[in-house]
Amino acid sequence: MREVAVIGTGLVSFGEMWSKSLRQMWTEAALNALEDAGVDSVGFMTIGCMSSGLFTGQEHLVSLLTDEIGMSGVPAMRVESACASGGLALRAGLAEVASGMCDVALVTGVEKMTDVDGSDATYALGTAADQDWEGFHGITFPGLYAMLARVHMQQNGTTIEQLARVAVKNHANGLLNAHAQFHLKVSVDDVLSSTLVADPLHLLDCSPITDGAAAVVIASVDRAKELAGNRPIVRITGSGMATDTISLANRRDLGELTAVRLAGERAYEMAGRSPRDIHVAEVHDCFTIAEIMATEALGFFERGAGGDAVERGLTALGGKIPVNPSGGLKSKGHPVGATGVAQIVELATQLRGEAGQRQVEGARVGLAQNMGGSGGSSVVHILEVK
């Protein structure tokens, strides 16, 4: 396999973008990435998207979007793994470039979530759970993560204040990110006094409904060297993916996110890295408990110690291992298919030293963890600059 690098990144601002369609947001993000990379053509394209059909009534995105950007004819692949679609889209593009099938690929993610009302959006997201044996009984995604939170609290003494501190931290980081959906300082009291969505999770423990798109251009390292100019080359050194059961009822261990652990182990092995080598991480904080459990599964902290770690500030900017400097899904927003690619945009920005006020000083090795459903799939990537 050839070494592959991220050579360009592009985003659109996340939020409730009433004036923008799926194709418009996607094209803006893709154009931004191509411009940043300094290329005007690619040999392959991947599109991470969870459910454009349910959210907008539109499928067949490969045809729609290659046309929209004036690249009809280019081979393209839509990738779906619920909220891990974006991370998996990177892995699909990585395989294409690493194998030599093409030299330059455009990896994208998109979700337009506000063209349906909240009830239909909840339904669409719910299709990432087992519809026959979970959804049938009225459980929601916050409900599934609430069940995991309950187990974590019982096994480890994790508190609702510790959960709230994830939201406090990520909203504080989001204040420093111009592209974030929310620029909102929140306190532990704000979180705990927000509406209960599914006990013990409050509204401010949950990521929002978001429109957004993100894109990166990846290329062989040889090609990247031609295009890099004075900027550091951001190599993709590790990629791991794992699946787990879709329903919680079939999970043997409710106290860890097994797919995250396995995806992490695979990515570390490929990169020849260990958790203590990571300087900055973007993890999938769809709910506050998810960040705590992910930081444990990725080996940043011992199992059960994730709540204590956030309380001690170990995951804050300036902490031992800054987690979600972008604001995470919590504050930056969670356009589900775009999220995994947006994480790569943030890591590349950090590793290039271009993250401004939220820059993690000296960051040379970064990790992104993206997750589908209640942990039924996860994708981990490790990016590095020399």
Added chain:
Amino acid sequence: MFSPARAWREFPQRYRLEATTCDDCDTVLYPPRLVCPSCGGRDFTDVTLPRDGTVLTFTVVRVPPAGFTEQTPLPIALVELENGARVMVQIGDVDDPESVEIGMPVRLEFRRISWDGEAGVIFYGHKAVPA
């Protein structure tokens, strides 16, 4: 909402709690499958799920999905039954949803789960009630 055919084909599991056990490793499969997820076995014996179990974890859904707005707040639990099978079910017959707790003994009872408007399918299945 599920179509009548989709509701109908799941009657054996939803109405009668029909399951199977793997002949090779005794894992209980609910609903039945063609391949045992634990050992890969393909030979099974029919069983009926026991009705008694305990709450492994739970939540109270306060922002419900479509079809459940009249039942909110909605306590839902992951219940481990006496033979080790685990089921996701609503908790019924509790006046105070805060009274549910991990380890609580429960028993499955046949109940109406949801309904698709005035003229649509009524979905039945099992809920867990305090034992």
